Amino acid sequence: MEEEEQLRSFMFLMTYMLLKRRRDLNNANTQRRSEIQRRIRHRQYFFQRQRRMLMMMIAGGIRSNARIRTRPWTTTQSTDWWERVVMTEFQPSDWLNKFRMSRETFFYLCDKLRPRLTRQDTSFRLALPVEKRVAVALWRLASNVEYRTISTLFGVGKSTVCRCVRDMCHAIVALLSSIYLRPPSEQELEDSAQLFLSKWGFPHCVAAISTLHTAIITPSNNASDYTNPTGWLSVLSQVAVxxxxxxxxxxxSFPGGTDPADIFQNSSLWATAADGGLSPAPPPTFMGKPLRYVLLGDACYPLQSWLMKAYPGEKGRRASHTALTEPQRLFNRRLARALRVSEEALLRLRARWQCLSKRNDCGLDVVPTMILACCILHNMCESHGDAFKAEWQVEVAEAESPQPGHKQFPSTSTDQSHAEEARKLFCDFFEEQSN
Incomplete structure (x- = not known):
């Protein structure tokens, strides 16, 4: 019995010592890991501090060597440029020049896109805030500068800049199309008809159709399809203004060599207009007769009862073209004047978002979405009343290649007789006005 008691006491003592040893080892491991993490954070802090000081010294050296007085943010290339300069020092003119919109519109856009652009932090890095992602993408759309330049400016990788542009363009199309790029309501149709009459002198019209060529780099396949009538590579878009x-x-997204008439005749806009979707029912009266609201187009489009185009011109008269009457010439002048609404809208679009006026080096899978996003942003800025600077328009008009012209559509149509009657009504209207 005595030996058993001694053995039990010995076993208890050994168990206690083993447990104590294990606890000491665990505590030592925990302390060692904490010390390692503390040293890592300490080294990261000093590395970031040294990097920041080095960049400040480099920026200071550049400024002193150049010996010119510039705004502080023009040579700042650190990761805190966005938080320290843009968010605190940018003036209203800076927001307008760099992002092509006011500060209020910028944050409105960020709030609208937040559901699609918000990213979660990972164990390796912090996610970019939505505001910074939008700013990176807008800088690219507004200036069309290289990803490398934007990467240095915002302190992010070139691949991050590319993702920001893609993600924002897709988010704009997905979330804002229903607000800023949608079919007009009946009241908007009436308002547009009143504006065409009061501002452009053309009655009973709700929109003008035009085309936009966006220069691109040489595609890997079917490059000849993208050669437009002027000879350079482009993506062709059709717009209604x-x-x-x-x-x-x-x-x-159409190749630059596509015939605009083919795009229009296969579009949803053609189907909607042909079915009377751009006019109230019953049709309003014009010159004593019921006539649906019309669209205006260039000579490359087919004449329809709801699509007005100019009479074949007298420049270099062909044998098949008879001399125009005075009412017909007057109609052509009024039509050309009204078509300026689409010309000016496209010029403002390209001036505000210069990725559409200069050669776009993005892939063909991105360019169409970028064009749609820029059109939506144009409508948003115009609706919010953001200022437009005339010098943007002058820069684009002087620097870009002229938009290509297109061949005239043949004077044949299944609706030719009704179309000629409708065009004659407009001739009568302008003739009465001139008398």
Missing amino acids: SGRGQFWDVCA
Whole structure:
């Protein structure tokens, strides 16, 4: 019995010592891991501090060597440029010049896109805030500068800049199309018709159809299809512009060599207009007769009872073209004047978002979405009343290649007789006005 008691006491003592040893080892491991993590954080802190000081010294050296007084943010290339400079020092003119919109519109856009652009932090890095992602993408759309330049400016990788542009363009199309790029309501149709009459002198019209060529790099396949009539590579888009100079309908992604009439005749806009969807029912009266609201188009489009185009011109008269009467010439002049609404809208679009006026080096899978996003942003800025600077327009008009012209559509149509009657009504209207 005594030996058993001694053995039990010995076993208890050994068990206690083993447990104590294990606890000491665990505590030592925990302390060692904490010390390692503390040293890592300490080294990261000093590394970031040294990097920041080095960049400040480099920026200071550049400024001293150049010996010119510049705004502090022009040479800042650190990761805190966005938080320290843009968010605190940018003036209203800076927001307008760099992001092509006011500060209020910028944050409105961020709130609208937040559901699609918010990213979660990972164990390796912090996610970019939505505001910074939008700013990176807008800088690219507004300036069309290289990803490398934007990467240095915002302190992010070039691949991050590329993702920001893609993600924002897709988010804009997905979330804002229903607000800023949608079919017009009946009241908007009436308002547009009033604007065409009061501002452009053309009655009973709700929109003008036009085309936009966006220069691109040489595609890997079918490069000849993208050669437009002027000889350079482009993506062709069709737009419908209201009397307010805003886009109602946009068809993008077509090769530059595509015939605009083919795009239009296969678009949803053609089907809607042909079915009377751009006019109230019953049709309003014009010159004593019921006539649906019309669209205006260039010579490359087919004449329809709801689509007005100019009479074949007298420049270099062909044998098949008879001399125009005075009412017909007057009609052509009024039509050319009204078509300026689409010309000016496209010029403002390219001036505000210069990724559409300069050669776009993005892939063909991104360019159509970028065009749609820019049209939506144009409508948003115009609706919010953001200022537009005339110098943007002058820069684009002087620097870009002229938009290509297109061949005239043949004077044949299944609706030719009704179309000629409708065009004659407009001739009569302008003749009465001139008398």
